[in-house]
Structures are given as structure tokens and as C-alpha cells.
Amino acid sequence: MWRRRLGAFLLRSPPSSSSTAASSCQHRRHHLLPREEPPALNRLARLFTSQAGSDGGNSQKPFIAFVLGGPGSGKGTQCTKIALDFGFAHLSAGDLLRHEIASGSEKGELIVDIIKEGRIVPSEITVELIRKAMEASNANKVLIDGFPRCEENRIAFERIVGREPDIVVFFDCPEDEMVKRLLGRNQGRVDDNIETIKKRLKVFESLNIPVIDYYSSRGKVRKINATGTADEIFEAVCKLFSSLRF
Ligand SMILES: Nc1ncnc2c1ncn2[C@@H]1O[C@H](COP(=O)(O)OP(=O)(O)O)[C@@H](O)[C@H]1O
Ligand SMILES: O=c1ccn([C@@H]2O[C@H](COP(=O)(O)OP(=O)(O)O)[C@@H](O)[C@H]2O)c(=O)[nH]1
Numbered sequence: 001m002w003r004r005r006l007g008a009f010l011l012r013s014p015p016s017s018s019s020t021a022a023s024s025c026q027h028r029r030h031h032l033l034p035r036e037e038p039p040a041l042n043r044l045a046r047l048f049t050s051q052a053g054s055d056g057g058n059s060q061k062p063f064i065a066f067v068l069g070g071p072g073s074g075k076g077t078q079c080t081k082i083a084l085d086f087g088f089a090h091l092s093a094g095d096l097l098r099h100e101i102a103s104g105s106e107k108g109e110l111i112v113d114i115i116k117e118g119r120i121v122p123s124e125i126t127v128e129l130i131r132k133a134m135e136a137s138n139a140n141k142v143l144i145d146g147f148p149r150c151e152e153n154r155i156a157f158e159r160i161v162g163r164e165p166d167i168v169v170f171f172d173c174p175e176d177e178m179v180k181r182l183l184g185r186n187q188g189r190v191d192d193n194i195e196t197i198k199k200r201l202k203v204f205e206s207l208n209i210p211v212i213d214y215y216s217s218r219g220k221v222r223k224i225n226a227t228g229t230a231d232e233i234f235e236a237v238c239k240l241f242s243s244l245r246f
């Protein structure tokens with residue numbers, strides 16, 4: 001049912017963290033309530049809870065949401081909104097890889113070639129970048145955007161980080177809509193060409209869908225219809241995140 005014939009495209013520079021005023025949803029206020037308590041009370045409360053707040057250190061395991069969907073399904077756009085409204089750290093695997101490329105490292109040279117071809121970067125590289133970013137964020141709620149891309153990624157993450165995600169959010173978007181969005185993204189990414197897009201869509205179908213199927217069989221997938229405007233989709237996202245305990 002989630003398998004769609006996927007047709008076609010991009011690599012953009014680091015994430016836009018912009019979010020429109022219209023991005024907030026009706027559930028937002030409900031979620032912000034605990035964070036609106038006086039700071040001293042918050043700090044005191046954290047001393048007696050099992051998980052520290054994202055600004056107060058995280059000595060316990062964080063709540064992890066993998067955010068998956070085809071290229072152009074809106075993962076990055078929605079993650080930015082979730083991070084703002086629900087206080088998650090947003091770790092984009094693609095952005096971490098692009099930062100590595102920008103650093104000029106030897107690894108970066110390997111990564112850029114892989115990304116240009118729409119293939120998947122070796123798991124040990126990506127998992128190590130994510131592990132370090134999780135540690136550096138010290139957050140108690142983490143969105144991992146665009147990872148795992150394949151079963152090997154998934155297994156490597158679970159082995160190295162020693163965790164499964166708490167949930168997997170799947171943005172389900174028709175191929176023609178994804179292609180249209182990617183063509184309009186215009187962020188100067190090296191994978192922003194028709195040839196690479198075709199390959200990425202094929203890779204999504206053959207390698208990433210099995211990861212979604214795996215987590216689905218474990219009852220972890222929350223599918224969101226990713227058609228409509230970004231704000232309409234975020235309404236559904238808000239309903240989901242408002243129902244979670246983290
Ligand atoms: N619901 C939407 N409708 C139309 N365009 C969208 C929507 N969500 C995101 N976009 C745009 O589509 C492109 C791809 O979105 P992005 O969030 O980068 O997707 P992904 O991270 O899944 O590749 C971006 O240019 C973004 O602004
Ligand atoms: O865990 C990951 C995430 C990304 N990529 C590579 O980086 C590209 C861009 O990924 P990103 O998530 O930024 O693309 P999006 O799906 O958001 O358009 C992918 O096509 C892959 O080549 C990868 O190898 N492993």
C-alpha cells in the first residue's frame with residue numbers, strides 16, 4: 001500500500017530553520033503549558049523526573065522519533081515545525097552529511113560522490129555523525145530526519161546507539177507530488193537534478209520502504225498523509241505529537 005512507483009531528484013545546503021507564524025496548531029498551547037511554568041519550578045521538577053529537559057541535560061535515554069518519507073515528502077519542513085512547537089532537537093542525517101562535505105574532510109569527498117548518485121552513505125559514517133550530534137544536543141527528545149535509509153542503516157544504529165526509536169513518523173506522499181516539490185526546491189543541492197532524483201526515488205522504494213515495513217510490524221509507525229499544504233499536514237502532525245508521552 002505504501003509502495004508507489006517512484007519516478008525521479010537534489011542536495012541543498014544546511015537546513016532552513018524558518019517557520020511561518022501560521023505553522024502553529026491548535027494543539028500547540030496544550031503542549032507548551034509545562035514549558036511555561038516558572039523556570040525555577042521547572043528546574044526543581046526535573047530533579048524529580050526520570051528525564052531531564054533539553055536545556056537541562058539528559059542523563060537518561062532520550063525519546064527518539066525517526067522521521068521517514070520519500071525525497072520531497074516534506075520531512076525537513078515538518079521537522080522544523082515539530083522542533084519549534086514540541087521542543088525536539090532536529091537532527092537531519094542529510095544535513096549532517098552535507099556539513100561533513102563542507103568541512104573538506106576526506107570522508108566528505110566520499111560522501112559527496114555517493115550523494116550525487118543518490119546512493120546511501122556507509123552506515124558507520126552516518127551513524128557516527130548522528131550519535132555525536134545526539135550527544136552534543138544533550139536533548140531529551142530527538143527527531144532523526146531521513147534516517148535510517150536502509151535495513152543496514154537501521155541495524156547499525158540499533159547496534160551502535162543501543163536503541164530502537166520510540167516511534168517512526170512516515171510522511172506518505174505520492175510520487176508526482178514529491179517530484180513537483182523537489183523540482184521547485186531550488187536550494188542548489190548537488191542531487192538537485194532529474195537523473196539523481198530518479199535514482200533516489202528508486203532507492204527509497206527498494207531500500208527505505210522495507211525499513212518502514214519492519215517498524216510497522218513492530219507497531220512503531222505513524223503514517224501521515226503528506227499531501228496538502230505544509231500547515232494542513234502540520235495539523236495532523238500536531239494531533240500525533242500531542243497524543244504522545246515523552
Ligand atoms: N506540503 C507542502 N506542499 C508544497 N511544498 C512543500 C510542502 N512541504 C514542503 N514543501 C516544499 O517541498 C520541498 C521539499 O520539502 P522538504 O521538507 O525539504 O522535504 P524532504 O526533507 O522530505 O526532502 C521544499 O522546497 C519545501 O519547501
Ligand atoms: O541517512 C542518510 C541520509 C541521507 N543520505 C544521503 O543524502 C542524500 C540526501 O538526503 P536528505 O535526507 O537530505 O534528502 P531528502 O530526502 O530530505 O530530500 C540521500 O539521497 C543519500 O544519498 C544517506 O546516505 N544516508
Ligand SMILES: [Mg+2]
Nearest residue numbers: 075076094146
Ligand atoms: Mg530533507
